[in-house]
Amino acid sequence: MKIAFYGSSLLSSYWNGAATYYRGLLSALARHGHDITFFEPDVHDRSAHRDIGMPDWCRVIVYEGTPEAMRAAAAQAAEADVVVKASGVGFEDDALLAAVLQAARGDAVTVFWDVDAPATLAEMREAPDHPLRRSLPDLDLVLTYGGGDPVVSAYRSLGARACQPIYNAHDPQTHHPVAADxxxxxxxxxxxxxxxxxxxxxxxxxxxxxxxxxxxxxxxxxxxxxxxxxxxxxxxxxxxxxxxxxxxxxxxxxxxxxxxxxxxxxxxxxxxxxxxxxxxxxxxxxxxxxxxxxxxxxxxxxxxxxxxxxxxxxxxxxxxxxxxxxxxxxxxxxxxxHTYDRRAVEVDRILRDTRRARSREAAE
Structure with a gap:
């Protein structure tokens, strides 16, 4: 499947703790045959602190930190079978979520991927009109990088149709024993x-x-x-x-x-x-x-x-x-x-099951 993933940064871990998670999980999903494009804004001085080059397992589109560039990037969600908006992108997050949901095709699986569920849930509890809270019924799926049953129950109580933790993991290709320094x-x-x-x-x-x-x-x-x-x-x-x-x-x-x-x-x-x-x-x-x-x-x-x-x-x-x-x-x-390959098998199953369910709903 073609996946459009809107996140903070894949190329830089500078003030970006999600980088390792994104890299390990998305590279594993690519090995399972998914065609992934990652969209990241050029903000927070991350371009000057990139610690990987352009990967061969994922296309990366870096867009300017302007509303116009954000909307142009969001429009490309129309080409994807799966559209993912992550938490903490760092530039116009609420507007980006609205834009990618508007651009996504009717048959696309739409996902909010929360890399800081405790903070996100706290924000939504304090603001009944929070943009994400209003959007939850329109999303097919919420994935989180942690939290267990309490997070799943909290998201469901706020209107999420489905919620599943996808935990951090180990990437043997990038994290392995080396000599002490x-x-x-x-x-x-x-x-x-x-x-x-x-x-x-x-x-x-x-x-x-x-x-x-x-x-x-x-x-x-x-x-x-x-x-x-x-x-x-x-x-x-x-x-x-x-x-x-x-x-x-x-x-x-x-x-x-x-x-x-x-x-x-x-x-x-x-x-x-x-x-x-x-x-x-x-x-x-x-x-x-x-x-x-x-x-x-x-x-x-x-x-x-x-x-x-x-x-x-x-x-x-x-x-x-x-x-x-x-x-x-x-x-x-x-x-x-706890390898990312194991996590990717789980994500692949969830996405395919969700897509099949969407197809059945459309046929009824």
Missing amino acids: PRFAADLAFLGNRLPDREHRVDAFFLAAARALPARRFLIGGAGWHDKAMPANVRSLGHVATADHNVFNASPTAVLNISRASMATTGFSPATRVFEVAGAGGCLISDVWPGIECFFAPGEEILIARDGLDVAEAVEALTPDRAAEIGRRARQRALAD
Whole structure:
């Protein structure tokens, strides 16, 4: 099927945590025979921070950040069998949704793909006239990158015809073990952009652990931390390009995952970082959230922490051999159960079932 996908950016991960998810999932869908065009606006300085070239598995159309260019891009939805509008595109999101729904053919499957369901649902609850809330009955399907039953139930209660989580996953082609690099040597490393509903959790889990272990080395990567006050044993790297994620995850003794507050509360929302670390064979320590045991076995494939003291205790107790064993088991689990190819099989089935249902409805 021809898929028109309107998202934030496929070419740049700069201030764009969905990039890894898009790349892994869409490349897998392409391997299953889908013809994909990805539309992304040229905004937020992402063109200057591209970390992949034009892929051979997907056509990418970068349009100017103007209403006219947005409408011209949206008009091309008319050529697609499946039209996807993702959340958080970053330019005229509401107008873009309206435009692609207007342009989509009557027989096309229309999808809203939510990469931040807790935030989106909170917005709709606060605004009964929210444009997405008004559009839900007109969409065939809502897909989310996490959230489990609570998110599905919430979307259905707001008018969605169908909702299905498609979780983050591991792409073995891009995230795999590599040799350690002294640039990223540390006892504990964390990678994530500075965001309002994550910063206090970084303080509580990462910086608190660093203060508790002044003799240990800590490493933080991601945009926005340059003016954040940190303990002397914390080294800040700034933005870490996707090409360096494997070595970032493979070099420290352990890597910390810190979910944003809304994701941690909702649960069943493993971040892309979780699977990137597992794919690289890294030892992952994660904040605890509902459903984590559905993805990796605590204590065997992942270590979990309730606060910074738990993080500090885990770092203190880790030996290189123990860290390597946890990373090895995590990678085995990711390869067995959590690849993007597995997720793509699920998406392919959902899209084909939805299209067949639409055809039956039209024939009746």
